[in-house]
Amino acid sequence: MNLPAAATTKRGAASSEPPLFARLRDAVGSDGLITELEQLRTYECDGLTGHRVIPAAVVLPRSTAQVAECVRACQQARTPFVARGAGTGLSGGALPVADGVVIGLARMRAVLDVDLENQRVTVQPGVTNAAISQAVTAAGFYYAPDPSSQSVCTIGGNVAENSGGAHCLKYGFTTHHVTGATLVTADGRVARLGGAVADTPGYDLLGVVVGSEGTLGIVTEVIVSILPLPETVRTLLAAFPSVEEAGDAVSRIIAGGIVPAAVEMMDRLSVEAVEAAVHPGYPQCEAVLIVELDGPASECDSCFDAVQAICRESHASELRVAADADERALIWRGRRAAFAAMGRVSPTYYVQDGVIPRTRLAEVLAGIHGCAAQYGLRVANVFHAGDGNLHPLVLYDAARAGEPERAEELAGRILDLCIEAGGSITGEHGVGTDKACHMPKQFSPGALEAFARLRAAFDPDDLCNPGKVLPTPRLCGEVPGPYRAHPAEIAGQAERM
Amino acid sequence: MSASAELRVADFAGLVGAANVRDAGDDDVVHGVRPRLVVAPGTEDEASVVLREASRAGLAVVIRGAGTKLTWGAPPRTCDMVLSTHRLDALVEHEPGDLVCVAQAGMRLEALQAVLVAAAGHRQRLMLDPFPAGTLGGIVATAASGPLRNRYGTPRAVLIGARFVLADGTIGHTGGKVVKNVAGYDLAKLLTGSLGTLALITQVAFRLHPDPPASRTVLLDSASPDHVVAYLNRLRRLPVVPSCVDVLWPDGVVRVRIDGSADSAERQAQGVAGGAGGRVLDDREAALLDARIAVRPWDLPGAIVGVALPRTHIGDLLELASGRVEEVVLRGTLGTGEARLAEDAAAVTGFRQAVATIGGHVVLQRSPAALGAVAWPPGDDVAVELMRSVKRALDLSGVLAPGRFLAAI
Numbered sequence: 001m002n003l004p005a006a007a008t009t010k011r012g013a014a015s016s017e018p019p020l021f022a023r024l025r026d027a028v029g030s031d032g033l034i035t036e037l038e039q040l041r042t043y044e045c046d047g048l049t050g051h052r053v054i055p056a057a058v059v060l061p062r063s064t065a066q067v068a069e070c071v072r073a074c075q076q077a078r079t080p081f082v083a084r085g086a087g088t089g090l091s092g093g094a095l096p097v098a099d100g101v102v103i104g105l106a107r108m109r110a111v112l113d114v115d116l117e118n119q120r121v122t123v124q125p126g127v128t129n130a131a132i133s134q135a136v137t138a139a140g141f142y143y144a145p146d147p148s149s150q151s152v153c154t155i156g157g158n159v160a161e162n163s164g165g166a167h168c169l170k171y172g173f174t175t176h177h178v179t180g181a182t183l184v185t186a187d188g189r190v191a192r193l194g195g196a197v198a199d200t201p202g203y204d205l206l207g208v209v210v211g212s213e214g215t216l217g218i219v220t221e222v223i224v225s226i227l228p229l230p231e232t233v234r235t236l237l238a239a240f241p242s243v244e245e246a247g248d249a250v251s252r253i254i255a256g257g258i259v260p261a262a263v264e265m266m267d268r269l270s271v272e273a274v275e276a277a278v279h280p281g282y283p284q285c286e287a288v289l290i291v292e293l294d295g296p297a298s299e300c301d302s303c304f305d306a307v308q309a310i311c312r313e314s315h316a317s318e319l320r321v322a323a324d325a326d327e328r329a330l331i332w333r334g335r336r337a338a339f340a341a342m343g344r345v346s347p348t349y350y351v352q353d354g355v356i357p358r359t360r361l362a363e364v365l366a367g368i369h370g371c372a373a374q375y376g377l378r379v380a381n382v383f384h385a386g387d388g389n390l391h392p393l394v395l396y397d398a399a400r401a402g403e404p405e406r407a408e409e410l411a412g413r414i415l416d417l418c419i420e421a422g423g424s425i426t427g428e429h430g431v432g433t434d435k436a437c438h439m440p441k442q443f444s445p446g447a448l449e450a451f452a453r454l455r456a457a458f459d460p461d462d463l464c465n466p467g468k469v470l471p472t473p474r475l476c477g478e479v480p481g482p483y484r485a486h487p488a489e490i491a492g493q494a495e496r497m
Numbered sequence: 498m499s500a501s502a503e504l505r506v507a508d509f510a511g512l513v514g515a516a517n518v519r520d521a522g523d524d525d526v527v528h529g530v531r532p533r534l535v536v537a538p539g540t541e542d543e544a545s546v547v548l549r550e551a552s553r554a555g556l557a558v559v560i561r562g563a564g565t566k567l568t569w570g571a572p573p574r575t576c577d578m579v580l581s582t583h584r585l586d587a588l589v590e591h592e593p594g595d596l597v598c599v600a601q602a603g604m605r606l607e608a609l610q611a612v613l614v615a616a617a618g619h620r621q622r623l624m625l626d627p628f629p630a631g632t633l634g635g636i637v638a639t640a641a642s643g644p645l646r647n648r649y650g651t652p653r654a655v656l657i658g659a660r661f662v663l664a665d666g667t668i669g670h671t672g673g674k675v676v677k678n679v680a681g682y683d684l685a686k687l688l689t690g691s692l693g694t695l696a697l698i699t700q701v702a703f704r705l706h707p708d709p710p711a712s713r714t715v716l717l718d719s720a721s722p723d724h725v726v727a728y729l730n731r732l733r734r735l736p737v738v739p740s741c742v743d744v745l746w747p748d749g750v751v752r753v754r755i756d757g758s759a760d761s762a763e764r765q766a767q768g769v770a771g772g773a774g775g776r777v778l779d780d781r782e783a784a785l786l787d788a789r790i791a792v793r794p795w796d797l798p799g800a801i802v803g804v805a806l807p808r809t810h811i812g813d814l815l816e817l818a819s820g821r822v823e824e825v826v827l828r829g830t831l832g833t834g835e836a837r838l839a840e841d842a843a844a845v846t847g848f849r850q851a852v853a854t855i856g857g858h859v860v861l862q863r864s865p866a867a868l869g870a871v872a873w874p875p876g877d878d879v880a881v882e883l884m885r886s887v888k889r890a891l892d893l894s895g896v897l898a899p900g901r902f903l904a905a906i
Contacts, residue, residue, distance in 0.1 A: 010723075117809045162679050169676075176654055177681065191879035198833050199640075199805040202876045203695070203884045207653060207686025211679050231736035251594050257620060257707030296736050298761040359594040362529035382554045388595070388676040421612040426677040426731045431680055443678055450661075450891065451682050457890035458883065469681070 020077040024059050024101070027069035032107070034058040043084065043102050051433050053130070055082070056098035056358055060104045064182055064190060064220040067103060071218065072188030074101050076477070080463045083218045085157030088149045090351055091432030093160065093213045093468055103218060105156050111135050112221065120179065120196045122223045125156025129163075132224060135163030141226040144171040147428070148336050157465050159219050164428045166262040166335070167292075169386035171298040173428075175210040180223035183209060186216070186459035190441060196223050213430050214465040216458040226364065230294035233305040234262070235328045238311040239285035239318040243381070244288070246287035247361040249314035250385045253291070254358065258308065259302045263386035264290040270344065270380045270393070271334075277341035280334030283318050290331055338382045339393065346395035348404075353412045353429040354418035359386040367417045368392055375410040377403070389427035390418070416441065431469045437476035439469070510537050510815045512550065513543050517584065528572035528901075529866025537581040541668060541699045544580070547667030548697060551578055552894045555808025558664075559898050560693040562603060562632030569862045570692045574900035582634055585699060588612055591676070593619035593762050597657070599673050600773035602634025609633060610751045613705065620708040623892065624649035626791070634698045639862075640690030642739035644790060646752070649706065652689050659685045664892040670759045674702045687887070689814035691906040695891045695901045709740075709756035713766035714783035717751040722815035725751055729811065729829050731773035733826040736767040742829035743790055746815050751775065751829060752786055793826045794837040800845060800864040801837050809831040818850045832857070840864065847869045873903045 025033045034040060035057050040131040044052040056079070074081040080100035087094055096102050108124035109130070115121070116139050121132055129150040132143040136493070146165035159181065164173045171177075180194035183205075194206040217247045217426045240246040246265055252259065266274070275282055282288055290305050293300050297300050311319055322328040330374055342349040356364045373393075373396065380393040392414050396407035406466075415425045415438055425431070425438045438450060452470055456462075467475055502751045517537040525535050527625060538544035552556050556577035561567060563583075582603035588883045592618050600609055607629040613621050626643035627636060635641075637659070642651040645833030649655065661684070671684035688698055688848065689842035717728050725744055728751055731741065741754040751805040753775065755765045766777045767828050775790055804825070811832055818825050818836065821844070836859075845868060849859040853874075861872040876884070881904045888895075898905075 073809070118807050123730075164684070165676060172654065173677070175686070185883065189879045189882075191883060192877040193880055197805050197807055197857055198831060198859070199803060199858070200876075201874055202859060202880060203887060204686045204690055205880060205883055205887070207689070208683050210686075212681050228733075254594060254596060254618060257709070259707065270556065296738055296761065296765055298764040299738070299757050302761060304757055355673075355677050357592060357597070357675055358593045359592060386678070388672075388675055389677045395808065422673070423675050424673050424680045426680045427675075427677040428679055435680075439681065442673075444669060446663075446667045447671065448680070449667055450663060450669040450671075452683060453890040454682050454684065454687070454887065457886040 007022065018077070018080055019072055020101075022028060022071055023073040026055060027073060027440060028059050028061050028066050030062040032062070034060070041098060043087070046084070046087040046092060046094040048090055048095070048308045048432065051092045051095050053096045053098050055102045056099050058102040060107045062107045064184065067218055067220050068184045068188045068190055070101070070103055071184050071186070075187050075461070075463060076465070078461070080466050081133040082465050083156070083160070083214045085160070086128070086152050087153035087352055088153045089157060089161060089430060089432065090353070091430040091434040093430050093432035093465070095433045095468075097466060105154065107222075108220065110282070111273055115196070116141065118196065119226050120223055121226055122135065122196075122221060123155055124221060125219055126154050126160070129153050129155060129158055134169065136226050136421065140229050142229055143226050144177055145174050148339070152178055155222050155224070156219055159210050159222055160212065160214045161428070161430045166264055166384060169384065170259050170261045175207060175299040177225050178206065178210055178222055179225055181206055181219045182211065182221035184220055186461070186464040191217075193207055194223070203408075213432060214367050215455055215469055217464060223260060225374060231301040233294045234298040234300055235290065235292045235294065235322040235331055236304070236311070237282070237320045237331050238289045238291070238316040239283040240287040240314070240316055241285065241378070243287040243365055244362045245315045246289045247385065249289060249311050249316065250361075251359065252306055252314065253447040255256050258293070258306060260291050260307070261294045262290065262292040263384070265383045265385040266335065267339060267381040270382050271379065273341040273345045273380065274334040274337050275343040278337045279334055280330050283333055283337075285317060290335055335382070339391070342380060342393050342395065345380070346397070348396050348398045350394040350396070350407050350411050351429075352390070352392045352394060352414050352422060353426050354390050354392070354415050356388045356390060356418050356421040356423035358386070360421040362383070364390070364417050364421050368414055371410055371413050371417070374381065375406050377407060377410055378456055379410070385429070387427070388423065412438065433468055436467070436469060439471050501794050506534065509547060509550070513548050514612030515847060521579060525578045528568045529577065530573055530576045532559065532576040532579045534577065535581055537584050539584040541585070544585070544699060545662045545666040545668050546663055547580060548664055552664045552666070552846050552896050555894060556896060557899055558896050560638070560697050560750065563605060563630055565628045565631040566635055566641065566862070568864055568866075568900040569639050571869040571905070572745070572824075572866045572901070573578045573898045574595065575748060580697065582697075587593065587699060590807075591616060592717055595620060595674075596621060596705045597676070597702060598705055599674055599700065600625065600633055601700050602637075602698045603632050605630055605632055606636060609864050614708065620710065620846065622703045622704050622708040624658045633701050635688050637698055637701055637895060638691060638693050644743050644828065646833065647667045647742050647830055648738065648740045653686055655704045656685050656689060656701060657704050659698055660700035661688060661696040661698050663696050664887050664894060676903050692898060692901050694888065694898045694906060696897070709758070709762070711758045711762045712783065713758035713762040714755060714778045714786060715753040715766050715769045715775040716786065718780055720749040720751065722746075722868065724811045725749065725815060726812035727783055728773055728775070733830065735768055735772045744811065744825070744827040744834075745790070745793065746813075746818055746825040754783070754787075790826070793878060794835050795863070797823070797837060799823055799837045799842045800847065800868060801835050801847065801862045803833075803860045803862050804852060804857060805833045806852060806855055810855040810857065813855045814852065814857070817855075821848045821851060835862065840868065842868055842871045849874060852860060876903055
């Protein structure tokens with residue numbers, strides 16, 4: 001790349017300003033280009049704060065055309081670019097590239113169209129997840145995916161990460177609720193993928209762009225489907241004498257043919273932490289289970305009775321049923337605060353995100369406890385128990401010599417346990433920077449090669465959020481990176497064999 | 498190099514066993530194109546070697562499951578070999594507690610459902626209901642769906658992982674066997690509906706659902722398009738969650754099926770009949786209607802197109818169908834379905850243009866080879882360029898069903 005390392009050298013002198021900056025300024029106006037070091041620091045990391053890189057510049061476009069112009073400018077200067085929403089991601093997916101450009105989408109926050117009759121809402125990528133529901137709730141609708149950060153995280157980021165949330169057990173992920181998107185390609189063209197109407201002819205490019213962590217282009221408009229608010233919502237909190245018994249209750253609920261809207265579990269350490277932080281009034285016990293059902297009253301009520309009976313049979317020591325929306329909100333407040341609350345019981349912690357088949361829960365938890373003891377560290381556990389998505393929180397003290405390294409190693413060991421159980425290294429936080437080097441544990445060289453070829457089909461010059469998702473030798477030391485098809489092959493210039 | 502005139506059974510017998518290669522016969526013709534060989538690998542590794550060798554020799558390969566949807570899309574420009582998945586038909590795993598199953602791509606849907614229903618202590622199903630005799634791989638590759646789409650979606654919604662072989666023999670996988678998983682690119686979405694033009698799907702993992710114990714059906718009969726629309730609008734405002742809402746035209750029928758506990762299904766069905774109208778059927782009538790709708794519109798001759806439009810224009814579609822098509826079967830809350838019409842290019846393009854005026858689109862599914870030129874509508878220019886790029890990236894030598902897909906991909 002040709003760009004001088006502007007961010008770390010003298011700035012402001014017009015003579016030393018790279019030509020790219022002038023072109024970006026033309027594209028977005030001078031109030032949309034940030035090159036001052038102190039302002040650039042705002043963008044040096046996302047929610048994975050252990051990784052920080054200061055970019056050369058940040059641009060804040062206001063339209064698809066401006067994004068496309070910025071991308072073309074970067075493409076011409078052979079400068080990598082990284083799209084960013086609210087920066088709440090937990091895997092370093094929006095980590096800047098040194099000497100690269102961050103394309104911040106925070107100014108693109110218009111709700112462009114609300115079509116209640118067809119249950120579609122069209123938004124710009126900087127609209128927050130919660131704002132979509134807010135725009136339609138008075139009419140009796142909502143947007144289903146609900147990541148814990150929904151009041152601040154943006155739909156553009158949700159599309160990049162294929163975000164889920166507590167209610168994805170029943171309702172699925174972002175990919176199930178996005179029907180169309182406008183994509184600025186890695187060379188600055190504008191493609192319409194999917195649409196408001198189903199079954200757009202052709203390959204499901206939208207399906208592969210959702211969850212691609214900003215590596216296949218930049219999404220500048222999103223069409224989502226909205227659902228009617230359920231007639232009934234029933235929520236309970238159950239206290240159990242052990243995590244195993246809580247897990248047993250979850251298995252029985254599933255075996256009973258019940259698909260709750262959400263099933264969340266927290267262990268003792270997590271419960272203590274949230275109690276100290278936000279006082280939801282949880283009972284002190286080894287495991288708390290939150291079960292929420294929704295749907296038509298006739299279906300919901302009978303299933304809710306069955307769930308309560310199952311919890312009692314699984315030795316729940318206490319059952320609390322939310323009597324109204326306020327009590328429901330109180331139950332959820334503790335769960336939503338779980339990550340942040342860890343600060344009450346540990347100076348530092350690492351949020352892990354792994355998935356296991358639900359039936360292997362007890363065994364994997366025992367394995368995590370064993371590993372934690374071996375490393376001399378504590379692990380608090382918060383799970384989306386219904387779908388086997390674990391969030392072990394590895395607690396450590398960064399001030400103690402060797403602890404951060406041991407914590408990182410333990411967190412990695414937990415991923416090994418997930419993969420050995422037949423699961424995944426990430427259920428919702430994404431691979432990003434954080435887990436790219438773990439990808440070969442879950443995917444064979446052939447699978448990684450197919451991923452790399454797909455990526456090169458969208459971005460042959462490797463300028464669009466490079467260094468994320470797939471392992472590279474530079475990133476992962478001696479681990480060899482996957483085969484990457486030569487751009488000439490992808491472009492069809494290579495001969496048939 | 499071009500396909501060798503010397504292409505013989507013996508070349509592939511060494512790879513998959515002599516019993517699993519044969520010269521193609523009349524029954525093996527693919528949408529009017531006669532292949533020379535039929536090869537049936539018995540393992541993923543064998544499939545990899547077969548595809549690698551075919552790629553090296555520049556042989557065009559069409560992948561075939563049960564052969565129920567071979568005429569979807571345009572005819573291939575050429576076809577030297579049919580790769581049959583019928584030997585890859587094993588159930589790999591069913592873990593009822595995880596509501597997940599994994600099966601080889603050549604397993605038939607009806608065979609999988611039989612295994613799932615028989616699992617002790619559980620009542621589970623894969624909530625897909627097109628072409629029961631079709632294979633799982635074929636249903637994924639065509640993105641085919643039936644009436645259950647209304648509640649459970651298309652294969653894309655329940656497919657959580659896949660194993661595949663690229664044309665050059667590279668074996669890979671995407672997703673896994675857990676429902677929640679964002680590691681790696683979601684190639685499963687890309688393969689869904691790709692008509693075998695990107696890779697051979699060898700294994701699929703699905704999310705399952707509990708099989709509801711009871712079912713009630715409400716029937717609205719002999720309705721005009723206006724009545725159908727008014728009915729769907731009333732239905733939409735009721736607090737019910739139907740599994741199926743099907744509109745049959747020219748019958749003027751709307752079928753609403755509610756699945757759940759016996760009590761809930763009954764209460765919801767009565768709620769529909771009282772709040773929107775229609776008659777609650779007895780079990781015998783409901784079963785007959787189920788069987789009738791399951792085969793529509795596939796049981797009668799003619800070309801069949803997939804149609805999708807804004808839900809709010811269903812009434813307009815029923816109006817413009819008159820004189821243009823023989824029948825329409827729609828998922829009433831989604832605006833998706835099929836239409837059966839004359840095997841005639843002008844009929845297809847005329848219907849396509851009419852549907853475009855109400856914001857919808859039409860893709861040819863079952864058709865004679867002669868209609869190949871009108872199989873696909875044009876796509877978004879930049880999106881089509883990306884599709885070509887993806888095709889080249891995954892099928893470098895262009896051997897997988899060349900020409901079958903959109904934009905002659």
